[in-house]
Amino acid sequence: xxxxxxxxxxxxxxxxxxxxxxxxxxxxxxxxxxxxxxxxxxxxxxxxxxxxxxxxxxxxxxxxxxxxxxxxxxxxxxxxxxxxxxxxxxxxxxxxxxxxxxxxxxxxxxxxxxxxxxxxxxxxxxxxxxxxxxxxxxxxxxxxxxxxxxxxxxxxxxxxxxxxxxxxxxxxxxxxxxxxxxxxxxxxxxxxxxxxxxxxxxxxxxxxxxxxxxxxxxxxxxxxxxxxxxxxxxxxxxxxxxxxxxxxxxxxxxxxxxxxxxxxxxxxxxxxxxxxxxxxxxxxxxxxxxxxxxxxxxxxxxxxxxxxxxxxxxxxxxxxxxxxxxxxxxxxxxxxxxxxxxxxxxxxxxxxxxxxxxxxxxxxxxxxxxxxxxxxxxxxxxxxxxxxxxxxxxxxxxxxxxxxxxxxxxxxxxxxxxxxxxxxxxxxxxxxxxxxxxxx
Numbered sequence: 001x002x003x004x005x006x007x008x009x010x011x012x013x014x015x016x017x018x019x020x021x022x023x024x025x026x027x028x029x030x031x032x033x034x035x036x037x038x039x040x041x042x043x044x045x046x047x048x049x050x051x052x053x054x055x056x057x058x059x060x061x062x063x064x065x066x067x068x069x070x071x072x073x074x075x076x077x078x079x080x081x082x083x084x085x086x087x088x089x090x091x092x093x094x095x096x097x098x099x100x101x102x103x104x105x106x107x108x109x110x111x112x113x114x115x116x117x118x119x120x121x122x123x124x125x126x127x128x129x130x131x132x133x134x135x136x137x138x139x140x141x142x143x144x145x146x147x148x149x150x151x152x153x154x155x156x157x158x159x160x161x162x163x164x165x166x167x168x169x170x171x172x173x174x175x176x177x178x179x180x181x182x183x184x185x186x187x188x189x190x191x192x193x194x195x196x197x198x199x200x201x202x203x204x205x206x207x208x209x210x211x212x213x214x215x216x217x218x219x220x221x222x223x224x225x226x227x228x229x230x231x232x233x234x235x236x237x238x239x240x241x242x243x244x245x246x247x248x249x250x251x252x253x254x255x256x257x258x259x260x261x262x263x264x265x266x267x268x269x270x271x272x273x274x275x276x277x278x279x280x281x282x283x284x285x286x287x288x289x290x291x292x293x294x295x296x297x298x299x300x301x302x303x304x305x306x307x308x309x310x311x312x313x314x315x316x317x318x319x320x321x322x323x324x325x326x327x328x329x330x331x332x333x334x335x336x337x338x339x340x341x342x343x344x345x346x347x348x349x350x351x352x353x354x355x356x357x358x359x360x361x362x363x364x365x366x367x368x369x370x371x372x373x374x375x376x377x378x379x380x381x382x383x384x385x386x387x388x389x390x391x392x393x394x395x396x397x398x399x400x401x402x403x404x405x406x407x408x409x410x411x412x413x414x415x416x417x418x419x420x421x422x423x424x425x426x427x428x429x430x431x432x433x434x435x436x437x438x439x440x
Contacts, residue, residue: 068111068417069432070353070410072102077355079289088301088308090293094404097355104406107356109413111430117417119151119209120245121424122277128243132211133232135225136251137218139284139346141193142367143249143419144211146412151209153201157366159192190215191371211249212236218252218325222259224267230274240275249419251281251344253361257326264330268341279419280343283325284361285350288314291360294398345418345431349411358405364412365402 077097086092120130134144145155196210214228229248238244250267264280271278292311299309318324328347335341356363359373414431421428 066112066115066430067432068109068115068414068430070106070408070414071108071110072106074100075353075355076351077102079287079355082355083289083293084306087306088293090290090398090401091404093290093293094358094401094406098404098406102356102406104409107406107408107410109410109417115430116150117420117424119147119420121420122247123245125243125245128245129238130208130245130247131233131236131238132208132247132249133214133229134211134249135214135216135229136249136281137216137253138362138367138369139253140216140249140251140281141213142362142364142412143251143281143344143416144213145367146409146416147211148205148209149409149413150416151206152204153209154197154205155366156194156197156213158190158369159194190217190369216250216252218255218259218263222255222263224250224263224270226270226274229276233276246274246276247279247423248276249279249281249344251283251346253283253325254323255325257321257324257330260326260330261334264334264341277423278342279423280331280341281415281419282328282331282343282345282347284346284357285327285354286318286324287354287357287360288318289360290355290357294359294401296398340426342419342422342426344415344422346415349414349418349431353408353411356406356408356411358401363408365405365407 079093082096083090083093086096119132123130132147134140134147136143141157145157148155193213193215195212197205201210212232214225214232216225216228233239233246238246240246248271250271252263255263267278267280288311291314292308295310297310299313301308302312314323318327331341331343331347350357350363353363358365359368362368418431421430
C-alpha cells in the first residue's frame, strides 16, 4: 500500500474516532486479500540489496531449509512450571536454562546469508544515502544494536551512570516540579547514550551502517518527537529532496493501551508528511511470570498455590491493559481494516521464544537503562505499580541476575530482519515459526 493510500486510510480511521474492533476470521482473511504486497522482483532487489535486474533475486520462495531461526530449540519455554518447581527463585531458573543449553552461543540467529536483507534494501535512488533512525525506549536501543551487528559496526549502549548523573537528574525533576516533591512528575530518567563510536569504526562499518537513536518514552509523552527526528536528520546531513532515504523505526513499549492507536496513527501521518519511511515496532511479549520472580517487590505467597501475590497483581494489570501496551491488539485491529503498515514481528517473535526475557521484558540485559531499573526514585517511595513520582512501574534491582540470564541477541536480530522484510519484501515468510498468534 502506498503512503498516499496509507494516509487516506489512516485519516478514515481518525474520522471514525478510532472505533476499531478486532473482526472475525472471515474479516481477517478478507483484509489479507486487500493487502497489495510488493515482491522483491517488483522492487528490483538482488541478494545484496542493490537495485539490479529483478531476475537476480534468486530466493523468492522460502522453505524449511531456507529460513531464519534461533539456534536453540524447545520453545516456548514452560516458564510458569519451571519457576514453580524452582520455588520462584529466578537464579535457579536461569541456571537451569543455561544447563539445558539455552546459552548465549545457542541463542544467535541462524540462516543462510542470502536470506538476510541488508540495510539499503528499501533504497529508492542509486545515488542517495540511506539513514536509519531508531526512536523509542530500551527495546529500540537493543534494535539499534542489532542494526549495528548487521553492518559490522560497534554496539552502543546506555552510558555508565554516575553519582553526578543522578544529581543532575534529581535537580531536573525538582525544577520541573518547582521544588515540590509531592507534586506528581511525569519525568522519566534515562542515562546518556552515544550516537556513534568514539574511535574510528572497524573495517566494514560505514557511516550509513550506524543507526541514530532518539529516546522516546511513550508513557510520559504520547506524541512522536518529530522535532528531534528533524534535528537528527539535519545533523547527519540527509535530505529527502536530494534523493536520500530515511527510515524511522518507531516503538515505545510503555505506550498505555488507551493511547497506542492514536500514537500509531499520528506517527503514520507525521512521518508521511516528512516523506520518510516508517517501520512500526510491535510491543514485546511481557512475561509476567519472570517479572514476578525477578522484582524486589515481595507481597508474600498464596498459601494454597504457592504463587507470589505479586504475580497476580502484575497479571491483573496486564489483563486490564495497564502494562504490555495492549499486547498486539492495537496493531491487529488496524490491519483488520486493510491498512498495511510496515511492522516488526517483535510480538510474534518474543511470544514464540518467551522464557528468555531476563526481567520479563528484555532478552538482552545490556538494553536495560541503569537509571530506569537499578536506582531508586529520587523523589520518594511509591507503591508498587504506581507512578506517583517516577514513571517506572516494574523496578528491577537484582543485579546479581544479570550474569545468569543468557544474552539472546539473536531475538533482536530476528526482529530487525522482520522489520526489513515488512518494508522490502512483505510477501515473503523467512521466519521458521509462522503460527505464533495461536500460542496462548
